[in-house]
Amino acid sequence: MSIQSISHQPFDDQKPGTSGLRKKTAHFQQPHYLPAFIQSIWAGIGGVAGKTLVLGGDGRFFCKEAAGIVLRMAAASGAARVIVGQNALLSTPAASHLIRKRGADGGIVLSASHNPGGPNGDFGVKYNVANGGPAPESITDAIFAASQTQSEYLIFDAAAPDLSILGETPLGGMVVEVIDPVADYAALMEQLFDFNALRALFAGGFRMRFDAMHAVTGPYAKTIFEDTLGAPTGSVINATPLPDFGQGHPDPNPIWAKPLVDELMADDGPDFGAASDGDGDRNMILGRGIYVTPSDSLAALAANATYIPAYADGLKGVARSMPTSAALDRVAEHLGIECHETPTGWKFFGNLLDAGRTTFCGEESAGTSSDHLREKDGVWAVLCWLNVLAARGVSVQALMQDHWARFGRNYYSRHDYEGIDSAAANALMDHLRAQLPTLAGQSVAGLCVTHADEFAYDDPIDGSRTERQGLRIYFEGGARLVFRLSGTGTVGATLRVYMECLETRTLNADPQEMLAPVIKAAEELAEIVPRTGRTAPDVIT
Ligand code: G16
Numbered sequence: 001m002s003i004q005s006i007s008h009q010p011f012d013d014q015k016p017g018t019s020g021l022r023k024k025t026a027h028f029q030q031p032h033y034l035p036a037f038i039q040s041i042w043a044g045i046g047g048v049a050g051k052t053l054v055l056g057g058d059g060r061f062f063c064k065e066a067a068g069i070v071l072r073m074a075a076a077s078g079a080a081r082v083i084v085g086q087n088a089l090l091s092t093p094a095a096s097h098l099i100r101k102r103g104a105d106g107g108i109v110l111s112a113s114h115n116p117g118g119p120n121g122d123f124g125v126k127y128n129v130a131n132g133g134p135a136p137e138s139i140t141d142a143i144f145a146a147s148q149t150q151s152e153y154l155i156f157d158a159a160a161p162d163l164s165i166l167g168e169t170p171l172g173g174m175v176v177e178v179i180d181p182v183a184d185y186a187a188l189m190e191q192l193f194d195f196n197a198l199r200a201l202f203a204g205g206f207r208m209r210f211d212a213m214h215a216v217t218g219p220y221a222k223t224i225f226e227d228t229l230g231a232p233t234g235s236v237i238n239a240t241p242l243p244d245f246g247q248g249h250p251d252p253n254p255i256w257a258k259p260l261v262d263e264l265m266a267d268d269g270p271d272f273g274a275a276s277d278g279d280g281d282r283n284m285i286l287g288r289g290i291y292v293t294p295s296d297s298l299a300a301l302a303a304n305a306t307y308i309p310a311y312a313d314g315l316k317g318v319a320r321s322m323p324t325s326a327a328l329d330r331v332a333e334h335l336g337i338e339c340h341e342t343p344t345g346w347k348f349f350g351n352l353l354d355a356g357r358t359t360f361c362g363e364e365s366a367g368t369s370s371d372h373l374r375e376k377d378g379v380w381a382v383l384c385w386l387n388v389l390a391a392r393g394v395s396v397q398a399l400m401q402d403h404w405a406r407f408g409r410n411y412y413s414r415h416d417y418e419g420i421d422s423a424a425a426n427a428l429m430d431h432l433r434a435q436l437p438t439l440a441g442q443s444v445a446g447l448c449v450t451h452a453d454e455f456a457y458d459d460p461i462d463g464s465r466t467e468r469q470g471l472r473i474y475f476e477g478g479a480r481l482v483f484r485l486s487g488t489g490t491v492g493a494t495l496r497v498y499m500e501c502l503e504t505r506t507l508n509a510d511p512q513e514m515l516a517p518v519i520k521a522a523e524e525l526a527e528i529v530p531r532t533g534r535t536a537p538d539v540i541t
């Protein structure tokens with residue numbers, strides 16, 4: 001065996017986005033593209049010699065080959081050990097937990113999250129640091145800087161070990177340790193929740209449907225919900241991870257998980273429904289006859305956290321991304337705890353969690369989690385809901401009615417315009433940005449603007465400042481409008497428009513109807529139709 005040094009032209013498009021580097025699969029498969037990025041990661045983290053890494057992915061097309069390349073490159077650059085999930089599978093939260101549990105220096109997750117997979121789909125690479133969380137911007141900036149000049153990578157010219165076989169195998173001077181991807185994570189969940197209460201819940205006939213969307217959470221959900229907690233076989237559907245996610249879009253929202261939503265909306269539907277995404281960090285929560293928005297789910301879990309053994313002593317604080325609704329703020333105010341507002345991207349919660357300033361955090365984009373690890377965690381969110389329902393003995397519907405009656409309801413919706421022309425999207429944002437200073441006091445679509453700004457975040461722990469994180473327009477009465485361009489798309493630009501309004505009396509109306517004036521204001525202010533050529537959003541959540 002020998003180490004090969006391969007030369008190539010530097011790539012100029014390897015800037016990590018909201019969550020790692022995401023591109024079309026074919027783009028990643030072009031000669032040298034993936035290895036060049038991996039070599040840039042080694043450079044960005046100060047080398048990999050002597051280090052222990054965790055490696056896994058969501059099982060999408062190209063994951064296994066990519067895992068082999070990462071292993072051969074880690075060995076060539078002197079890594080001591082790589083702990084890899086069997087068949088290169090690891091959910092993002094399981095990888096985060098393993099990094100922490102094993103004291104690893106970091107980890108690589110091969111995933112484009114909720115983006116479709118397959119030869120014509122997307123692929124992605126994320127790097128997580130020693131706390132188990134996504135690399136902060138200081139590191140992703142260093143990786144990007146390295147990628148712009150790097151013209152050579154090192155790779156072992158021997159095949160990587162067979163990742164279907166558990167156990168340790170040497171690769172040069174490095175150890176490849178293939179582990180069961182589920183066991184450590186499942187053991188952690190058992191420590192956090194009242195598994196006896198959950199067993200009793202299912203034994204009492206509680207019916208749940210969990211849609212793993214042919215993605216990575218299938219084996220985790222089968223083990224935990226069916227094998228351990230006794231949910232009937234078939235409670236977990238689409239449970240085998242497939243390279244193309246069954247040609248689906250593994251994004252747990254009412255559009256892409258419509259069959260599950262339809263099942264839960266039926267009069268004889270299950271008591272509880274949930275879905276997770278490609279890499280298992282997102283979640284969607286449903287009860288019979290009710291869809292719980294991610295913002296409401298976060299707020300409801302925070303309000304009920306003390307019913308869960310791990311959080312019985314209460315929450316130290318909470319955090320949400322800026323576009324997430326203010327439902328959480330109202331709970332935090334009631335509990336008398338800190339509520340932090342961060343930019344979109346899980347990496348911004350890391351410092352707050354490490355410093356013990358927040359226990360629960362979440363995002364409107366279907367991510368919820370706690371300080372048990374440093375990623376969002378779909379199965380954890382589902383277990384939280386089940387634990388609260390079991391402890392309170394109520395339905396999802398009753399719990400949310402009670403929540404809104406206590407705190408009011410933040411009606412919320414996000415409209416996405418996908419794959420629009422990048423220049424048009426940037427021009428739309430510039431046009432909006434230019435209006436911000438003069439909007440206060442103006443009336444738009446019958447709503448009076450109280451103030452408007454561009455969100456910037458000053459991290460209270462390390463003092464870093466992150467600018468240009470979304471345009472915000474606030475209206476009298478508590479309504480709010482936010483505009484951002486997505487940092488996870490792979491084609492053109494995706495415009496996200498986030499809308500909310502607070503209502504304390506009408507608690508069971510259609511969100512799109514309640515938000516109609518805010519939606520109209522968004523269209524008028526941003527000139528969405530003329531500037532994008534789109535007459536309707538592609539996705540409404
Ligand atoms: C990623 C990030 C999240 C973010 C989401 C949407 O989720 O981890 O923090 O909220 O993307 O980001 P954007 O609005 O920029 O597209 P995931 O599940 O895709 O890794």
